[in-house]
Amino acid sequence: MDYQCIVVGAGPAGISCAFTLAEKGIKTLLLERGGNAGEKNVASTVLQTDILEQMIPNFRDDFPYERKINEFSLLQLNEKTYTRLQGHFGSEHSNCNLYTIFRSKFDRWFAQKAQDKGADLLTSAKVDELIINDGIVKGVRLAGEEIYSNIVVLADGIHSLLAEKAGIIPKMDNGLVQLGLKEVLELPSHIIEDRFQCKPLEGAIIHGELCYPFGDVKGSFTMYINRNSISLGAFAPVETLAKSGVKLQDRLDMLKKHPIMESLLKDSKLLEYQAHLMMSSAGRIHPNKTFGEGYLLCGDAGGFCTTVGIGIPPSMLSGKLAAEAVESAIARKDFSAASLSEYLILQKKTHLYSLYKSSVKAGRKIEKAEENATGYNHAINRMFKTLFLNGFICIEKPIYAFFEDLYTSILKDFFPAILKWPFDFYYSLKKLYARRIKT
Amino acid sequence: MSSKQILERKLSTLIFKVDNEPHIKVNTGNCTSCSKKQCLICPASCYSFDEKTQKLITNFDGCLECGTCRRICPFDSINWSYPKGGFGVTYRLG
Numbered sequence: 074m075d076y077q078c079i080v081v082g083a084g085p086a087g088i089s090c091a092f093t094l095a096e097k098g099i100k101t102l103l104l105e106r107g108g109n110a111g112e113k114n115v116a117s118t119v120l121q122t123d124i125l126e127q128m129i130p131n132f133r134d135d136f137p138y139e140r141k142i143n144e145f146s147l148l149q150l151n152e153k154t155y156t157r158l159q160g161h162f163g164s165e166h167s168n169c170n171l172y173t174i175f176r177s178k179f180d181r182w183f184a185q186k187a188q189d190k191g192a193d194l195l196t197s198a199k200v201d202e203l204i205i206n207d208g209i210v211k212g213v214r215l216a217g218e219e220i221y222s223n224i225v226v227l228a229d230g231i232h233s234l235l236a237e238k239a240g241i242i243p244k245m246d247n248g249l250v251q252l253g254l255k256e257v258l259e260l261p262s263h264i265i266e267d268r269f270q271c272k273p274l275e276g277a278i279i280h281g282e283l284c285y286p287f288g289d290v291k292g293s294f295t296m297y298i299n300r301n302s303i304s305l306g307a308f309a310p311v312e313t314l315a316k317s318g319v320k321l322q323d324r325l326d327m328l329k330k331h332p333i334m335e336s337l338l339k340d341s342k343l344l345e346y347q348a349h350l351m352m353s354s355a356g357r358i359h360p361n362k363t364f365g366e367g368y369l370l371c372g373d374a375g376g377f378c379t380t381v382g383i384g385i386p387p388s389m390l391s392g393k394l395a396a397e398a399v400e401s402a403i404a405r406k407d408f409s410a411a412s413l414s415e416y417l418i419l420q421k422k423t424h425l426y427s428l429y430k431s432s433v434k435a436g437r438k439i440e441k442a443e444e445n446a447t448g449y450n451h452a453i454n455r456m457f458k459t460l461f462l463n464g465f466i467c468i469e470k471p472i473y474a475f476f477e478d479l480y481t482s483i484l485k486d487f488f489p490a491i492l493k494w495p496f497d498f499y500y501s502l503k504k505l506y507a508r509r510i511k512t
Numbered sequence: 513m514s515s516k517q518i519l520e521r522k523l524s525t526l527i528f529k530v531d532n533e534p535h536i537k538v539n540t541g542n543c544t545s546c547s548k549k550q551c552l553i554c555p556a557s558c559y560s561f562d563e564k565t566q567k568l569i570t571n572f573d574g575c576l577e578c579g580t581c582r583r584i585c586p587f588d589s590i591n592w593s594y595p596k597g598g599f600g601v602t603y604r605l606g
């Protein structure tokens with residue numbers, strides 16, 4: 074046996090798995106098809122660090138972040154108007170747990186931590202297929218070579234070609250997949266701090282949910298603040314883009330021409346253009362299909378990385394739990410599906426399983442909001458305009474009717490869906506993280 | 513700037529290590545009869561359709577490896593894989 078465990082894919086899930094395995098003294102090989110960990114990966118990118126802190130309690134000593142995030146804004150655009158809601162949460166930072174990052178830097182830093190623990194990392198190494206004998210995964214084949222191990226953990230991303238090829242997972246349902254495009258736009262830090270009204274090393278994440286210019290393709294945009302740049306992302310379901318023939322990159326260009334965006338991004342310089350697919354909600358792979366004879370699935374490959382579940386932390390947790398299941402299987406010298414089913418028990422213990430259920434529900438609620446998103450955004454803007462024009466002293470019937478309308482349609486329906494915080498889902502997230510979310 | 517120039521400017525921000533053989537192979541048998549040509553939404557414009565010759569033209573040198581095309585081809589004509597290890601796009605920021 075060459076290794077006790079092979080992990081395919083050095084993304085957050087794969088590295089979390091390899092890190093935890095190496096820490097437990099298990100001989101681990103981490104394989105990455107890119108030249109370095111992170112160079113094939115794209116995300117928005119904001120990272121909630123509670124799961125990272127469980128693995129590396131002193132991560133803040135040398136963690137490569139861009140800004141500490143203490144503001145969340147909704148910027149709902151219409152063609153010529155916009156409505157902005159801003160929430161700032163103060164500047165107390167000793168235990169900040171939300172940061173903007175770049176994947177190239179973060180993944181590379183994190184992979185080094187796994188190597189420091191003793192994991193072997195091989196880059197520019199693309200696995201061609203799994204070695205399967207008598208229905209049991211025994212290792213991997215790459216570039217004509219065969220590497221054997223007791224267990225293979227697949228963390229090879231949303232397509233997981235290896236799992237699909239081996240018949241382990243079903244073909245992706247296009248209804249669940251979104252295309253994300255991103256531009257990283259350079260701006261000097263003092264200009265960013267001036268325009269976005271933030272202090273040095275602090276920043277905001279800004280969302281425009283289901284609004285212009287993406288409303289008709291059920292898309293959204295994100296604007297995340299880095300030290301010397303802005304990460305501007307646009308995403309929309311692949312299905313609606315394909316049906317309409319709309320090129321998402323054209324809509325991203327339209328977004329930058331909106332008056333408020335033009336003023337926020339004035340004189341910025343394009344640093345990088347990126348594209349990646351992501352799952353909007355869970356449902357493709359049931360948790361009881363994330364393990365089998367000699368293998369486990371974690372991260373995007375196991376359906377743990379979803380936009381409603383805010384992606385990276387649940388992926389990292391799935392990698393950590395996969396390592397724990399591998400450790401038990403190795404102790405038992407039993408690498409069968411029955412032995413590896415402990416992975417599912419661990420998912421249920423840490424509420425990763427209930428996150429699956431509630432993200433499926435959240436996905437359905439968002440579908441409802443998507444149907445009349447453009448109407449809602451105009452209604453929100455009209456609400457603000459009416460309040461502005463009529464003031465708060467007017468108590469005529471139209472105002473009551475207006476607020477009734479506002480409650481039933483926008484607050485009850487649209488906001489919970491677009492903020493992706495249906496209450497049961499919020500509680501699942503709360504349980505998932507080690508620390509209570511501060512209110 | 514034309515949309516082609518705008519896209520070229522965007523792709524020029526990336527590093528591509530191009531292999532001798534393309535990593536994506538397309539069976540173009542059904543392309544002429546395809547009414548929607550969904551593959552044309554590719555964010556790197558790797559696919560284009562020549563109306564005169566009625567042929568699909570592909571160039572995967574600037575492929576961003578997102579996999580949108582493999583999801584949306586109605587005929588499942590796209591034999592999609594990642595490039596060889598160390599080849600393809602490099603995101604310096606990601």
